Structure formats: C-alpha cells, structure tokens
Amino acid sequence: MSGTNLAPTSGDCINKWITVNTYCLQDFLEETKLKRFESLHQFWRELDSKYPPQKVKELERAYAKLEDNDEAGFYATIFSDYELALTFSGLRISLCQAVIDWILVCLSESNPQKILDAGCGNGILTCFLAKRFPDATIIGIDISAEGIEQARKLALNLSLTNIKFEVGDIKDFSFDATDSFDLILSVAALEVTSPFLIKQLHNLGKHLSEDGLMLNFEKLSNPQIQKYFVQALGESGICADLEKSKWLSYENADGDEIHLPAFASTKKSDQEPISNDLAQSFLLTEFNLLSSLDLSFKQEALSELLFNQINPKQLVRGYKAGFNDGSGTYWFEQWQSGPFALLYEHTNQGYRNLRILPLYLAANFDQIFEEWLDQTAKYADLEQIK
C-alpha cells in the first residue's frame, strides 16, 4: 500500500501521525500487470502474440459485436478468461483514470465505509477502490457470471479482504433494507436508451444512504440521451448534484479525445429536483461556455445591445446604489434567461458591463454579490430592488 506519513507540524501535543492513502492507478497497474495500450493496432498485435490465429479471429468477431450493440455477446467472450479480460481492460485505462480522478475529487471530504460498484465487470474499478479505501467494505455486482468469476480472481490475486462480488441485475438486485451505501458507482453499465433506465436508477437510489453519493458515468453520446438521463435521474427519485457532476475527458481505444458528462447525485429528500434549465446549463458547458462566455463586454454599447437582445429574461435579484458624493447611481443585477445567468451592471452615466454564465454556477454569485455589497456600502446608500 502506498501511503505518505505526514509528520505533525509542531509541538508534542499532536502525537499521532496521519497516514494519507496515495494509492493511485499507476500503483494498481503495476500490481495487476495491467498493460496500457496506446492504440488499437498495438492491442491487436499483443493479442496476435499471445493467442493462436483462430482465437484472435474469434476475438475480432466478439469486438465487432459491440458495434452491433450485442454487449452481452462481447462480454461472454472476453470474460471467459482472466488474462483476456485484463488485456481488454488495457484499452480503457484512460477512461478509468478520468473516472478515478473524478471519484477522488468527489470524495475529497468524505471517507466512505460502504461502496457498491454496480455493473463491475471484471472488477478493475472495484478492486482499485478496495485498495484506495482499505477501511471500507466494497461490493461489486454484475449480470455476467463470467465477469464476476474474473473479478473474484483479481481480488484474490491482490489479496483483498474488504471486497465481495455477486452476480446480480442492476434493475432488481436487492440487499437487506439496512444495507445502504455511502458511494454507489456505476460505469458504462446502465441501459441508457431503454425505459429500464429509470428502474435501474431507482433501484440504485434505493440502496443509497441518506448522505450517500451516486456516481454514474455512461457513454451519453448525444444531447437527447444526456437529457433523457437527467430526466430519468429525476423520475427515479434521486437528485443530480451539478456541483460534483463533471464532464470527463479521456482517450478512447481509437485514440480520439472524448468528452462526456458524468453525473453525481444524492437522494436528499429536502432537495429540489434539478430544473431543465439547470441541467441544460450543465450540459452546455461541454462547449466550454464557462471560459468562452464568462466574458466581460467591456465595450459598453455591446454589453447594452446584447443585454437588450437576450429575451425573455427575468430579474432574479438586484441592487441600486446611490453614491454619497452625488456622482451617480449604479445598478447591479442578476437576470436569468433559459440556461444562462446574466450579471448586468449599469450606471446613469452610461457604464455597462455584462457577464453571461451557465446557470448552474449561480450559487457562486452569492459571493460576488456579497463582495460587491461590502465594497459599495462604504460609499453609497444601497437599495434592494429585487
């Protein structure tokens, strides 16, 4: 186990050493001898060197089944053999890295005690989590008995004792009612284009603890499927947490750069379901709206023109400041238009400044307004207009 011992910073009063677990994917790759492939060509050359031509032909046919949407057929072939399953996992290291980085950021302030990996396949991510969170109990389920067999072998080879694998279907597996999880992970395992999606998410949500976090990454490759996924989350009684949700970037087996949304959600009953506008604003960040639209239209005429052209829009909050020295009146307003928030500043002297941001970042505006109010109160009388 990799760990960094951090010495106490000062004094004898702290006599405990804190161990930070820094076990990372690289450690895992070394331990499992999992090989990362730079290209499909390199991958097939490796298979050519390991297996007889007839077997490679069979594997090529199995791989083609993925394109025909016959996932079960594909997994039945590759999970038939431990080494083979691991070799295929070598095609997904970049994706695993992106998912792991995201999980660790989401868990930076928590230490999950019970983790479920739903649709765990041959247990790569499940075993990584068991290594990274040695005090947690981890369960992996998968519909494929062959997948579970290989996952158990992997756990055994890694001498893991905090992990268990079971055959189960995501849409109707069941644990004891008391068995809830702090973290539920599901990667590329849900039926994202079928009506079963709601049933699957509902069943996962049922097993999430009150403060638990569910992390879903699926290949939601077009806006319709992305929207359907957010809707299905809402209909299944769980609530997307757009602060922890993130667009993941990784390289696929063909070496193409892929960007897809990954959703974090909770089952907090006091939380409002995510509105379409909020979800849309998160989904639009793929086009880098955060950096490209967080513009300050310093040119005042342009700011005013654009602000007047964006319709319909509603005022969400606003303040008016009358400067004590009589130098003028200043307005600072937050408007909403569809999935965008507009921060508009203007004065009776002609100053105009417009910023357009994805609506799901609106929570950050509280701080912007607070700072503005603190500063402005020193020189002006303030009036809340909304």
Ligand SMILES: C[S@@+](CC[C@H](N)C(=O)[O-])C[C@H]1O[C@@H](n2cnc3c(N)ncnc32)[C@H](O)[C@@H]1O
């Ligand atoms: C692309 S693999 C992903 C495996 C693992 N999550 C990972 O990322 O390494 C998809 C897995 O989902 C499993 N799966 C598909 N439908 C399922 C279902 N209804 N219930 C449980 N597992 C399912 C498949 O058997 C397969 O192992």
